[in-house]
Amino acid sequence: MYSLLIQSELGALMLFVIFSFIAAGKASKLIYNRSERQLYRKTRKLIFWSVSLSLLAAVMAAADTMLAASSHPLFWMDRLLVRTPLALLPVLLIWFYSFPRLRKLMHRTRGRSENALDVARRRQSSDPAFIVPFQLAALCSVALFYFAFVPPIPFHWTAVTMPATLLLFVACLQWMLQSRRNQLAAEVALVYRPWRRRLTHTGLLLAVLAVSSIPFLTAMENSRLPETLSMMSGKTDYGIGARSSQELAHAEHHHTGASTAAGTSPSIPVTELTGPRTGIPDRKFTLTAERKTVALSSGKQVEAWTYNGQIPGPELRMKEGELIEVTLINKDIEDGATLHWHGLDVPNAEDGVAGATQNAVMPGETFTYRFVAEQTGTFWYHSHQNSKTAVEKGLFGALIVEPQEAAAGPIEDITVITHNWRGAGMSIGADPSVQRKAVAPGTAVKLRLINTDDWVRQSYILTGAPFKVTAIDGTDLTGPAELEHHRLELLTGGRYDVTFTMPDHPVFLRVGNGHSLGILMSKDGSGDIPERPEVTTFDPTHYGTSPADVPFHRDSKFDREFMMVLDNRFAFYNGGFAAYDTINGEVFPNTPMFIVKEGELVKTTIVNRSSVEHPMHLHGHHMLVLSRNNETVSGSLWWSDTLDVAPGETYEVAFRADNPGIWMDHCHNLVHASAGMTMHLMYEGVSSPFEVGTATPNHPE
Numbered sequence: 001m002y003s004l005l006i007q008s009e010l011g012a013l014m015l016f017v018i019f020s021f022i023a024a025g026k027a028s029k030l031i032y033n034r035s036e037r038q039l040y041r042k043t044r045k046l047i048f049w050s051v052s053l054s055l056l057a058a059v060m061a062a063a064d065t066m067l068a069a070s071s072h073p074l075f076w077m078d079r080l081l082v083r084t085p086l087a088l089l090p091v092l093l094i095w096f097y098s099f100p101r102l103r104k105l106m107h108r109t110r111g112r113s114e115n116a117l118d119v120a121r122r123r124q125s126s127d128p129a130f131i132v133p134f135q136l137a138a139l140c141s142v143a144l145f146y147f148a149f150v151p152p153i154p155f156h157w158t159a160v161t162m163p164a165t166l167l168l169f170v171a172c173l174q175w176m177l178q179s180r181r182n183q184l185a186a187e188v189a190l191v192y193r194p195w196r197r198r199l200t201h202t203g204l205l206l207a208v209l210a211v212s213s214i215p216f217l218t219a220m221e222n223s224r225l226p227e228t229l230s231m232m233s234g235k236t237d238y239g240i241g242a243r244s245s246q247e248l249a250h251a252e253h254h255h256t257g258a259s260t261a262a263g264t265s266p267s268i269p270v271t272e273l274t275g276p277r278t279g280i281p282d283r284k285f286t287l288t289a290e291r292k293t294v295a296l297s298s299g300k301q302v303e304a305w306t307y308n309g310q311i312p313g314p315e316l317r318m319k320e321g322e323l324i325e326v327t328l329i330n331k332d333i334e335d336g337a338t339l340h341w342h343g344l345d346v347p348n349a350e351d352g353v354a355g356a357t358q359n360a361v362m363p364g365e366t367f368t369y370r371f372v373a374e375q376t377g378t379f380w381y382h383s384h385q386n387s388k389t390a391v392e393k394g395l396f397g398a399l400i401v402e403p404q405e406a407a408a409g410p411i412e413d414i415t416v417i418t419h420n421w422r423g424a425g426m427s428i429g430a431d432p433s434v435q436r437k438a439v440a441p442g443t444a445v446k447l448r449l450i451n452t453d454d455w456v457r458q459s460y461i462l463t464g465a466p467f468k469v470t471a472i473d474g475t476d477l478t479g480p481a482e483l484e485h486h487r488l489e490l491l492t493g494g495r496y497d498v499t500f501t502m503p504d505h506p507v508f509l510r511v512g513n514g515h516s517l518g519i520l521m522s523k524d525g526s527g528d529i530p531e532r533p534e535v536t537t538f539d540p541t542h543y544g545t546s547p548a549d550v551p552f553h554r555d556s557k558f559d560r561e562f563m564m565v566l567d568n569r570f571a572f573y574n575g576g577f578a579a580y581d582t583i584n585g586e587v588f589p590n591t592p593m594f595i596v597k598e599g600e601l602v603k604t605t606i607v608n609r610s611s612v613e614h615p616m617h618l619h620g621h622h623m624l625v626l627s628r629n630n631e632t633v634s635g636s637l638w639w640s641d642t643l644d645v646a647p648g649e650t651y652e653v654a655f656r657a658d659n660p661g662i663w664m665d666h667c668h669n670l671v672h673a674s675a676g677m678t679m680h681l682m683y684e685g686v687s688s689p690f691e692v693g694t695a696t697p698n699h700p701e
């Protein structure tokens with residue numbers, strides 16, 4: 001519904017812009033008609049434009065009103081308080097001031113003679129009260145266009161004041177010019193000189209462009225990323241909390257890491273927030289990042305960036321509680337590489353984000369990560385240096401942490417990691433076809449679904465057996481119920497664990513909606529692919545049973561509360577002007593930096609005003625989903641590290657600040673993150689010596 005409403009409003013707005021300029025042009029040229037017949041015909045056509053503008057304004061007002069009746073205020077405040085009045089005001093003026101004069105003029109020219117216009121007709125057809133409302137509609141349409149693509153969200157009246165003042169000034173100027181034209185019309189019949197009119201309009205347009213280019217070019221230049229930029233810099237946001245304003249002011253003064261908020265001890269650099277530096281690791285891995293031409297199972301060749309010469313990289317399996325050591329060697333990836341453990345909450349220095357927790361590992365360099373695998377579940381790893389390109393080309397792989405105690409009985413454990421290889425299509429791993437597996441009837445089967453592909457809502461449909469979703473984003477669910485005829489959908493970075501008991505007939509995991517990609521399981525690996533049934537989309541909001549012990553809930557007392565508004569708007573980023581995806585109205589490095597203190601209970605309200613989905617990924621923490629669209633989550637606790645926030649959705653999430661550091665929080669549609677849809681969560685008393693910028697090798701997104 002949200003998408004339908006905003007698309008309807010935007011479509012009506014664009015037509016309103018076009019129609020209002022046409023109507024304003026036709027109204028302002030009435031005075032140039034040579035005969036009563038022409039004036040009557042042109043005046044009558046204005047009725048059509050008046051009705052059209054009224055209908056379009058009504059569509060916009062209705063869409064805004066429906067949003068206000070069903071959505072969070074952040075979805076409709078700017079629309080209902082700014083855009084709706086801008087649409088309705090000129091239309092009301094047209095009907096109250098222009099339309100009576102229009103009817104009167106039509107009545108007086110009803111004879112449709114070829115007589116030239118007398119003084120009375122000339123005065124009537126250039127009356128400011130008749131013409132200016134149409135011109136005002138065109139001016140308001142420009143303001144509507146501006147506020148649609150540069151929304152004043154988070155809502156502040158100060159963001160509305162300057163454009164509104166400029167609009168009022170130009171409207172007054174239009175009234176003065178039209179009054180002067182009306183006086184001239186009383187003296188002599190005005191002659192329409194299109195070349196002069198176009199020359200005047202062109203000169204006026206050039207003057208406006210020249211004046212507006214100064215702030216435009218200034219903003220463009222100021223948006224360029226500096227040569228060096230510390231992750232400690234940025235717009236701090238302490239949220240809504242219980243601390244006094246004096247404490248907040250003191251903390252902000254010291255947020256650069258010179259001291260803690262109390263000012264009593266030096267800050268801790270992220271380089272000290274490491275995993276165990278000593279001790280013999282239980283498992284050691286070496287991953288070599290290198291360019292290589294790799295053949296998929298179909299025979300198609302892919303020019304890839306690989307870990308250990310394969311795509312995806314090797315699956316890393318480990319046990320809960322084990323000390324893990326991974327050595328990254330960069331052989332020839334000129335852009336540099338790192339290893340980020342997506343969803344695994346490691347110490348900050350091991351998080352693998354270039355410019356925040358380490359420098360990028362350049363060709364010929366190595367870097368060693370050490371951490372204890374404290375969580376069980378399905379995760380994945382990827383480079384967090386030039387992430388969009390790195391992941392697209394293959395620098396990723398699955399990471400599985402098994403429980404210390406092995407499962408009772410045999411189990412078929414299958415990792416299903418999906419990716420779209422450029423020029424070769426969607427694949428499971430490196431196989432773009434249907435895989436066949438022999439699974440004995442009665443065997444417990446676990447499918448670990450991982451979607452790595454950028455900005456793809458991947459669909460998985462299991463046909464042939466009832467199943468359970470047993471984990472989301474690497475965290476087990478309690479009391480999962482059996483499902484049939486359900487579609488599981490994952491955005492980039494999301495994971496589901498699915499279990500079922502193998503029957504004596506084929507079971508098919510369909511990736512997408514067709515028959516060409518998936519895994520067919522049967523007792524001997526043969527059999528026909530089952531037909532796709534009618535399915536509904538799985539919703540975890542009320543799935544499973546609630547555990548006896550809940551760490552916190554929607555009504556808990558939170559130490560900090562933040563608001564995260566996702567939106568689209570025209571903005572400048574690194575010297576480019578385009579429609580960007582924003583966080584709280586900004587792109588990096590102007591996005592907010594949420595400041596927390598270790599031990600605090602933190603709540604964030606995420607509102608997606610944009611027209612596309614955003615999988616928001618918080619590093620180093622799992623968020624407990626408290627509510628979705630103001631509906632309290634019930635059933636199993638739903639912990640997420642990559643939350644799929646669809647257009648029009650509002651989520652309340654919370655986490656305990658128990659992992660100190662400087663953590664990225666970004667959209668995992670990496671094309672969005674690479675264009676500035678990224679921010680940071682920073683603990684008080686923590687600093688980072690690393691930098692990003694054009695003069696550094698570090699480019700985390």
